[in-house]
Structures are given as C-alpha cells and as structure tokens.
Amino acid sequence: LDTRVLEEARDRQDRMTKPPGSLGVLEDISVQLAGLAGECPPPIPEPAAVAVFAGDHGVHAQGVTPWPQEVTAQMVHNFLEGGAVVNALARQVGAGVTVVDVGVVGDLPGAAGLLPRKVARGTADFTRGPAMTREQALQALEGGIEVARDLVSAGNRCLVTGDMGIANTTPAAALVCAFTGADPARATGRGTGVDDATFEHKVDVVRRALAANPVDPADPIGTLAALGGLEHAALAGFVLGGAALRVPVLLDGVIAGSAALAAAAISPEALGACFAGHRSSEPGHSLALDHLGLRPLVDLELRLGEGSGALLALPLLQGAARVLRDVATFDDAGVSTAHA
Amino acid sequence: LDTRVLEEARDRQDRMTKPPGSLGVLEDISVQLAGLAGECPPPIPEPAAVAVFAGDHGVHAQGVTPWPQEVTAQMVHNFLEGGAVVNALARQVGAGVTVVDVGVVGDLPGAAGLLPRKVARGTADFTRGPAMTREQALQALEGGIEVARDLVSAGNRCLVTGDMGIANTTPAAALVCAFTGADPARATGRGTGVDDATFEHKVDVVRRALAANPVDPADPIGTLAALGGLEHAALAGFVLGGAALRVPVLLDGVIAGSAALAAAAISPEALGACFAGHRSSEPGHSLALDHLGLRPLVDLELRLGEGSGALLALPLLQGAARVLRDVATFDDAGVSTAHA
Numbered sequence A, B: 001l002d003t004r005v006l007e008e009a010r011d012r013q014d015r016m017t018k019p020p021g022s023l024g025v026l027e028d029i030s031v032q033l034a035g036l037a038g039e040c041p042p043p044i045p046e047p048a049a050v051a052v053f054a055g056d057h058g059v060h061a062q063g064v065t066p067w068p069q070e071v072t073a074q075m076v077h078n079f080l081e082g083g084a085v086v087n088a089l090a091r092q093v094g095a096g097v098t099v100v101d102v103g104v105v106g107d108l109p110g111a112a113g114l115l116p117r118k119v120a121r122g123t124a125d126f127t128r129g130p131a132m133t134r135e136q137a138l139q140a141l142e143g144g145i146e147v148a149r150d151l152v153s154a155g156n157r158c159l160v161t162g163d164m165g166i167a168n169t170t171p172a173a174a175l176v177c178a179f180t181g182a183d184p185a186r187a188t189g190r191g192t193g194v195d196d197a198t199f200e201h202k203v204d205v206v207r208r209a210l211a212a213n214p215v216d217p218a219d220p221i222g223t224l225a226a227l228g229g230l231e232h233a234a235l236a237g238f239v240l241g242g243a244a245l246r247v248p249v250l251l252d253g254v255i256a257g258s259a260a261l262a263a264a265a266i267s268p269e270a271l272g273a274c275f276a277g278h279r280s281s282e283p284g285h286s287l288a289l290d291h292l293g294l295r296p297l298v299d300l301e302l303r304l305g306e307g308s309g310a311l312l313a314l315p316l317l318q319g320a321a322r323v324l325r326d327v328a329t330f331d332d333a334g335v336s337t338a339h340a
Helices: A003-015 A025-037 A058-062 A070-081 A085-093 A134-153 A169-180 A196-212 A220-227 A230-244 A254-266 A268-273 A283-292 A308-326 B003-015 B025-037 B058-062 B071-081 B085-093 B134-153 B169-180 B196-212 B220-227 B230-244 B254-266 B268-273 B283-292 B308-326
Strands: A048-055 A095-103 A114-116 A158-164 A249-251 A274-276 B048-055 B095-103 B114-116 B158-164 B249-251 B274-276
Touching (some): A025 A308, A048 A070, A048 A134, A048 A230, A070 A158, A085 A095, A085 A308, A134 A158, A134 A220, A134 A230, A158 A230, A169 A220, A169 A230, A169 A283, A220 A230, A230 A249, A230 A254, A230 A268, A249 A254, A249 A308, A254 A268, A254 A274, A254 A283, A268 A274, A308 B085, B003 B025, B025 B268, B025 B308, B048 B071, B048 B085, B048 B230, B071 B095, B071 B158, B085 B095, B095 B158, B095 B230, B134 B158, B134 B230, B158 B230, B169 B220, B169 B254, B169 B283, B230 B249, B230 B268, B254 B268, B254 B274, B274 B283
Parallel strands (some): A048 A095, A158 A249, A249 A274, B048 B095, B158 B249
C-alpha cells in the first residue's frame, strides 16, 4: 500500500462535509482502496467479477456431509443456467459470474461462462495421505492467478471470490488449523448443516487428516497440497493474482478465508488487496479473519458459499470509494466546521 | 403481515437450491418482505427513495454540540447540490434523494428536490418545557405520512429514512429514554463527536428535559411533542405512511430508531414494514433496536445520519427479495438433496 496516498486519503476523509470519523469502518475501507490503487480518490471497484472455483474432495468418502458428491457438478450446471443464489445476488449488484472447474469429479460439458481448468478429478482422501501432489496444488494456484489476470484484462476492477465443492468446509477447517494453530474442535463447523453425530465425526476426520499430514505452515504450498482442496489452492492464487495487479479482492466465507491464509503465508503483502466481505457462521472463518486482521463488512449468519456473502458486501466496498470521490469538502461546499 | 404468505415464503426458502437456512438473516428478511407485500415472491424493493427530513433544535442553545446551528441549512444546500455523503451513497445504490424542510430555522430558497414543509423555525428548548405543541408534532407527523404517500405514488417501492439537524441526537436520546425506560446515561451518545465534558453535560441536558416534561409513553404524540424534534415527528409519520401502503421502510440510525419507537407506540403493526438498515455507534440506537426487536443489516460504527447507514443496507434488502424471486428449486434445477 502506498503510504503517501493512505495519508492523503485520511486527510481527505477529515475535510469532507461530515464529522471526522463518522463513517466508521467505511473510512478505513476507502483509505485502503486508495492505498491499494496508489491514487486518491481510488477508482470505484466496478465492474466486479465473481469467480466460482469448483472442486470435489476425496474426504467426501469419510461421510462428512449428507450431500452427495454429484451436487458439485449439478450446482455448476445451475450456476451456468443462472439459477443459483450467486447468480441472483450478482444480478442485483451488477457483477458478472464466471465458473472455473479446477477439480470436479465428473466431465462438465463446455458452456459459456465455464472455464475448464481441471487439475484432477477431485482430491485424494486426506485422512490417508496428502490431498494433492505439490504439482497439483501449484497448477491449481497458477490457474487461480491466471483467472485473476484474465478477469482484470477484461476490464474488471474488483475480484470477488466464490466456491463450490461438496465437503469443502472440511479441508478449509484443516487449513485453518494448520495456519492458525487452532484445534480441530474450534475450527470445524457444521458446513451446509450436519447433525451432532456427523459434526463430531467431522472434527475427528480433520484431526486424523492433520495427524496423517504433518505440515509446516512456513511451506504454504506443501500445506495447501496436503490439506487443501483444488478450489482452495486456486483461490489462494486468485488472491495473489488480484493483489499483484493492485485490484481489490473481496473475500467470501471460510473457503476464501482459508485460502487467504495460504496466500498471506506466501506473500503477506497480498493482504493489502483483501477485503472480508462477510463473516460466515463457520467458526473457522472467524479464526481466519482474526488471524488475518480482517474485519468483515457483513455479519448475517450466512453459510452458503458460492460468493454470496462477498456479493452482499460489494456495494459497501463501492460506496466507500464513491464517498471519497464524490463528497464535497467543507471549503468547497461553504459548510461551517465545529468549534474547537 | 400476511401469515399465509409468510409460510409460503419460508417453504420456498427451504426448496431453493441451497442448504436450508444457509442464507441466515437474509432468509428472514425475504420472508418479511413477502408477508408485507402479501405475495411470494415479493417485488424487489426498487426504485428506492431516501427522504432527508431536516430540522433545528432549541436545545442547541444548551451547548450540546460544537457544531453551529447554521450547519443544518448549509447541509441542506449541500444535499441539493449533490455533494454530501447521502448523495454519493444514493448514486452508488441507485436511490433518489428528496430533502424535506420540516423545521429549519432559516429560510431555504426553493430548489428542485426540496419539499417545503416547515412546521416551525426549529423547536423550543425542551429543558424549559415542551419542544413542540401537540399541533406542531401532529403537523410534522402528517407531513411525514404525506411524503411517504407521494414518494410511493411516484413509483418508489422502498422508502429510506434520512435526517439532518444539528443537535438532533439529544432529542433522540430523550425519546429513547421515554419509550424504553432507559436512563439518560445509557441512552445518550456522543453524536457527531463531543468531548467528555460536553458528553456529561449532554446527559445532564437529557435528564433535565425528561424532568421538565413528564410524559406518558402511552401518549406517543404527546411524547413526541414534548421531547422530539420536528424531523423525529415527521419520520414517525414517514414510517406509518410507508407501512400503511405496505412498502418497506429502511431505517437509518438513532434518529430513525427513536422515531420508529414513536411510530410503533402509535401503531404496532407498522413494525412489519420496518427494516433496520444499520446499527450506529450511538448507544441509544441499540436500545431502540432491542426494544423494537429489529436486527440491523450493517454494523460498521457509522454515526453520520443523513440516511447513510440505511443506504448501505439497501442492496441487502433488494438482494433478499431477488433471491426469493430468482433462485431455482431443487426440483426445477435437477439438483440432488441431502440424505436424511
């Protein structure tokens, strides 16, 4: 972040026709956007593109979710038909939707809006060894970087993370444990909704995955390979790609949060481009946000994924930039200031 | 709210292609919108209009704020020029801005976007007696009802509350005390930002106002007249007017919250149309929201007023309705459901 521009943006916030500090967190967001862009006021982060990275998970065989694995591919179809929540919210806020197959088990027919970047037909069951090879993790990561680059080349000025992958909160919990040191009982959540027995089992599965894969968080690629999903690795690359281009990356829930932990471990500067769209009800997401020092913009107990929470926050991010661009200063507007 | 439609909306939320409950608070919002409209799915609440009710306050003479009273009129001018935060955020989310003079001290030249509905040149100092006569409070209330009716007649499908009035958090705190029973020390905030000494003085002013005006909260008009501002009374009418037309009313901060307490005391059913856009950092606002049973959509420490917090929440309200309209069901999309 450009420190001179950060200072300029803070100064402008204090001269605009409103009490200093009265826009709360929105002021911090606007300052970060300016520092990221290297100019004050910053460009409004629009148009925005949500990339939904889809993958399957070998750990699904361990019975961590009541949803059949085929739902991943079915939901990809639903995204491409425009019938899912991510589509509805993207339409409402004016964002485009791109689906990226990084690791769906089944074959997906070519379609407009689908980027075929399949690295593998799902990951391996990480309770028995690494989920991916190091090469697979790197390939997915590079795929994410390329998607970010292509979306920005196409004119997008904001990247929004999305994900789809039945069972993908299980690797997310494992990644949160590896990068934050949290115990699986604290980092594991109920995902799309599991009963008490399945939840206890899921915690045990995460614990066994960590035992089967002794990772070093200082080796983020190795950690992603052992404990991640293909969409988690791709999302880490997506964050890095956006940050390298100084484009804001609006993060969705625990999948993006766990990927951002990996991205920050690879390149701490990438966090300067990251904005936490929301806090999901997955406990591992709060652990990730705390570890990253990110404050969520929306906190409404969503636990869907797809990019839904981040899309809700998109107008707030855009509004923060718009305020810094459009609002008159006391001098310009001829408005009196407070007595000292 | 139409209970049959509420049921229909809940059922539809459970059949859409997402885990049941996974949209958290957004599902509740969508159900309330359906029940309010009497149809499922409900219309998307757009276009939206923010009405900024402006007034001055006799209690300003007690030194409750460092801002000169003339700033109220200067900011009205700023709104009409499009240079304030409310204008910037309204542009970002596609809402129209209307300013309503219900009680500014000075004369305001006629201008496009300004509705002249002046009831008085500010209120009286309520530490020495009632802020308004009962007739003035009723006239302001009726003015607010009419503004709601006119904006809906003009095609708006969502009403957003806004306010401007130097010193207006002081009467808001007094109203919160009267309607919730809270002590002034808990209900009073720092408004646009006052130092410790001024804050202590402000608490004392609220306490003296309550002592000078023994009100009965079961007489909400009398309470508004004694302790309110003209914009608070008008906003209570705006809420009632929107609710009567079954149009959602998106509430901003503590000024709207205190007005909603009065509106709910007049007609409890009006709450069915109310959505809390945000939680401001004014402590009285949280007391009002708790008393009303409203959960804020955005919670980012804003304390500006003007309608800024509510405008940030507008896309969330619209997104909630959009989801219920657009998202495919499991049956329609051919997506498998979870195993029982």
